[in-house]
Amino acid sequence: MTIADYLKQRADHLTQAGRRIKDFQVFDFNYMPEQPLMREEVKPIIDACLRYLSTGIANHVFIFGSRGSGKTLTVKHLGRLLAQQHQAEVLYANCRQHNTSFKILAHLLGVRPRGCSLDELWHRFTEAHSGRLLLILDEVDLISEKDRNKDILYLIGRSPRNYMTILLSNHPKFLNTLDESVRSSLQTELIHFRNYDAQEIMRILKDRALLGLKDMPDETMAKIAALTTRATNSDVRVAIKTLYYAALEESGDIEDFFNRARRDLITDILADLSDRNLMILKAVANIQEPFVKAVYEEYRRLSIQEHEEPFSYVYFYANLSYLQSIGLLVLVATKVGRTYTNRIQALFDAEMLRAIWGMRFGTAGSEVHGLTGTHS
Ligand SMILES: Nc1ncnc2c1ncn2[C@@H]1O[C@H](COP(=O)(O)OP(=O)(O)OP(=O)(O)O)[C@@H](O)[C@H]1O
Ligand SMILES: [Mg+2]
Incomplete structure (x- = not known):
């Protein structure tokens, strides 16, 4: 086979795959479905947010759960609903991207993180947000070791502004790593996102398939869901990526696609x-x-x-x-x-x-x- 032959063969293959896939977007991990699957654990978060919005008394929440258990999606979705339907002010920062208190505040203020002190930034932040504010800090355990005292949490806990935070993490013991004074000023409510079961993963896959694929047999999705719960701690990302591989290839063993998806994702995790x-x-x-x-x-x-x-x-x-x-x-x-x-x-x-x-x-x-x- 010549290089040109191979190129042509793969290009044809991709065109074929393109016919099976209606919308590639739904396989992007950052894609936000209009209606994520409901889960019981959302209820106490909704209650805490509504209480805060009506009383102004902060009810901080710490959500922990395995990778791909829907923490980010669920909280972002809820944030959107609260902003749209309750005119809540909601801000989101991912602490992997902005890994010090200083960088988080600079990001939220839309300024460059240099040239002033943390106190000045905090002052500007409180000036900019005088009312009720829901602040989501995702992957909060990834705030750098350099930011030893996790100053932003301390500032929020002590501020007369009474902002409410929603902290997300995979690390069940993250709060234990905080200084006692920070922990006691936050008085955080703990919410555990349990792993999805095979049925829930199946429903998530079906929703994606409905939007993104021409057709996909239920048995294939059931098999992916079963493998995901059995071999990954129910990481929905692996399930979605397996579905994507299964759609790209006309035929093939689901277990091979699953292993490929798992390998892709695990390499990223190990490197991190x-x-x-x-x-x-x-x-x-x-x-x-x-x-x-x-x-x-x-x-x-x-x-x-x-x-x-x-x-x-x-x-x-x-x-x-x-x-x-x-x-x-x-x-x-x-x-x-x-x-x-x-x-x-x-x-x-x-x-x-x-x-x-x-x-x-x-x-x-x-x-x-x-x-x-x-x-x-
Ligand atoms: N309830 C759900 N409905 C629809 N899709 C979901 C749901 N839960 C998770 N997903 C999908 O699964 C993937 C992983 O979800 P998400 O990013 O929210 O996980 P996470 O708990 O934040 O993981 P991590 O701990 O790695 O940050 C995303 O692509 C998301 O769209
Ligand atoms: Mg997340």
Whole structure:
């Protein structure tokens, strides 16, 4: 086959796929459906917002849940409704993009983040927003370590303006990392977004297919939904991407599309991880019987080897929950003798981890004890 042949073949293939897809937009992760699937957990958020809008007394909310459990979409959608129907003032900032208090405020004010102090920015912000304000801080755990005291939360908690915040995160223990004074001034209500079940994922897929595809068999979508709940912690992004791959290709094995979608997304997640979390995963991959205690010991060893201060056991454990919530591992209670202990099951590809580890730390870490490659 010549290069020209291949080019033609792929171009034809894409034209064919284009005929099966009505609207590519619905497969974009930032696409906002007109009517997202309802979930019970929205109710207390709506109640808190309405209470705030009528009383002016802030009722801060902290929403946590796994990756792709609909936190961002749900809260943005609600923000829109409150703005349209209740004339609420709603602002949104993503702390991954704006990762210090200073940058968040500069972004919200639409100014360049330089040339003045945080106090000045805060002053300008309060001047600009004298009434009730709902402030959504998405991925709030990604505020940088440099912003040690998470000043923006402190300022909001102490301000006579009584703004209300909605904080979103995958990190169930994020509030515990805050200074006690910040935590007590915010008095946050906790809301957990549980993982979607297969039926809910199926409904989300059906909605997308209705808008975006010419036709898609229900069995295919049911299979995608089942795989997503079974193998990813119910990350709807993986389901949507699998649906997209299934629509692009005329035939093929759904499980292959699913694995491809999962791999695409996991590479992004791994590349985004902090060094310490990457080390935890490396420890999981290095240990043949990854029970939590043994993994902790291996993690400590790796940390010392890489001259990193290891987490205490308690923090290590909190980070395991976090890694579980972003779909990289699951903790499985396993009976050993008479008691149950947690065994870690890796959901990432060992090869992929090795590649990212190599880029981050060089290859030294992958040769420890000659254990590498004995398991995945
Ligand atoms: N209830 C829903 N109805 C329709 N689509 C949904 C729903 N929940 C999630 N989705 C879709 O799933 C994808 C992931 O949702 P979203 O970005 O809100 O997850 P998240 O909980 O914010 O994840 P992360 O923790 O990674 O930020 C999005 O493309 C979103 O449109
Ligand atoms: Mg989100």
